[in-house]
Amino acid sequence: MSANAMREMSASEARSKFSEVFDAAYHGNPVVVRKHSRTVAIISMELLQSLAELEAKRDSEKARKALREFLKEGGTPMSQLKKELGFD
Structure with missing residues (x-):
């Protein structure tokens, strides 16, 4: 996984693109989601x-x-x- 494979998006964008976020994380490309000053990473199991x-x-x-x-x-x-x- 390269650093440029990691996507970043707002929580509202992640919510509206949940299927895309899920697929990216499942295939080994973490997604960083930000909401105000809080940040999480969505990754595969x-x-x-x-x-x-x-x-x-x-x-x-x-x-x-x-x-x-x-x-x-x-x-x-x-x-x-x-x-x-x-x-x-």
């Missing part, structure tokens, strides 16, 4: 799932890195954290 998987992978990599650091450098015991946060 396939793209949404890909983005969710990418985010999960990134989060998993961050968690593995944090675990490696914890195992290497140690950390604060849960009992101490609870006490510091007032959960004891």
